[in-house]
Amino acid sequence: MTKKGLIIKSTGSWYQVKEENTENIFEARIRGKFKLIKTRLTNPLAVGDNVEFQLEIDDVAWITKIESRRNYLIRKAVNLSRESHIIASNVDVACFIFTLKQPETSFGFLDRFLACCEAYNILPLILFSKVDLLSEPEIDFVEQIKTMYQKIGYEGLLISSVSELNLEQLKEKIKDRVSVFFGHSGSGKSTLVNALQPGLDLRTGLISEIHQKGKHTTTFAQMHFWKFGGSVIDTPGVREFAMIDVEKEDIQHFFPEIFKLGRSCKYHNCMHINEPKCAVLEGLENDMIQHSRYMNYLKLMEEAEELQKN
Structure with missing residues (x-):
């Protein structure tokens, strides 16, 4: 019988899944097919995932399906x-x-x-x-x-x-x-x-x-x-966050103040680096954008470009 649950613990090879609408918690593993999915992620499952599972011998839960993630x-x-x-x-x-x-x-x-x-x-x-x-x-x-x-x-x-x-x-x-x-x-x-x-x-x-x-x-x-x-x-300590499948051109969308000012740039495809009549560069000179934020924006763009090359 297939049940629904929530992943509440992950040790890498074993998981704990809390059954939906109950207090039941089961030790769980995943079917091998999940490990074969081609992905740039090292873990097929994460805490917070909603899953479907089946109970087998000794009440070990075998996870059979991962629901779509809202975010991560x-x-x-x-x-x-x-x-x-x-x-x-x-x-x-x-x-x-x-x-x-x-x-x-x-x-x-x-x-x-x-x-x-x-x-x-x-x-x-x-x-x-x-x-x-x-x-x-x-x-x-x-x-x-x-x-x-x-x-x-x-x-x-x-x-x-x-x-x-x-x-x-x-x-x-x-x-x-x-x-x-x-x-x-x-x-x-x-x-x-x-x-x-x-x-x-x-x-x-x-x-x-x-x-x-x-x-x-x-x-x-x-x-x-x-x-x-x-x-x-x-969670374990995080030394550096990552963004996957994000293109260089998208980075400005993730800095609200840069994206807002960028709407006033002369060119619609302005990257806010050295283009003429760039509203973001003007905003930087007029202290409308923090210098530290802008430098971190440039760094993330460089990383995204490097990932695209690889």
């Missing part, structure tokens, strides 16, 4: 620069943890994350975390960053897992939704999840005093269910 987020596969790995699928809101220090978050990582959310139609939320460690001038600087991204259209929230600043507001934003949290190693992802729901006891890692970076503590993806409604997909 991808990271570059380890040691496989031309292949990618699905981090999570069917996500409602992706929360990016931005820390000014311990560790310092790079704008390149943030902008790449936001571009991926745009590309795969996922609502992003920027969480400016560890504000309990900041001085007043540093908090003012974080507020400026928050305002800068809000002008583009991205919502942000200052939070602290230690003082519990704005954690109730965060709960309201992720309530009854499938959420996922990302950030540099040591940014406090697991600590934040534990603060939102004491008792989950996700492993937390220490910051290296020498390199100011944390060690990844999550080795597989798993979905946890909030008591206040909804769920969170806990």
Whole structure:
């Protein structure tokens, strides 16, 4: 008998599937034919996938069908620069943890994350975390960053897992939704999840005093269910997000402020690099576009062009 369920844990070779409309959870494997599907993705299944499965001997579930994904987020596969790995699928809101220090978050990582959310139609939320460690001038600087991204259209929230600043507001934003949290190693992802729901006891890692970076503590993806409604997909650390099957010309669509200004360019196919009468370049000179955002736009275009060549 075929049943429907949700993938709630992935270790690479084994999965856990939660049966639809019940609390039943089964250990699951996939039929070999899924592994034969030609794809640039290293994993055929991801946490968040809706599937069909059949129970066989010893209540082992064999997954027979993967439903179409509404969206997904991808990271570059380890040691496989031309292949990618699905981090999570069917996500409602992706929360990016931005820390000014311990560790310092790079704008390149943030902008790449936001571009991926745009590309795969996922609502992003920027969480400016560890504000309990900041001085007043540093908090003012974080507020400026928050305002800068809000002008583009991205919502942000200052939070602290230690003082519990704005954690109730965060709960309201992720309530009854499938959420996922990302950030540099040591940014406090697991600590934040534990603060939102004491008792989950996700492993937390220490910051290296020498390199100011944390060690990844999550080795597989798993979905946890909030008591206040909804769920969170806990994922292994992500060093770099990826976009597959995206052409160089498409990148400007994933930077809202660049795409908006680009409509006023003289040429409809303007790439905003060195073309005459480019509204984006004029906007850059007039501080209508942040220089860091523009440089990250150029970098993503270069990567997309390189992938096209390969």
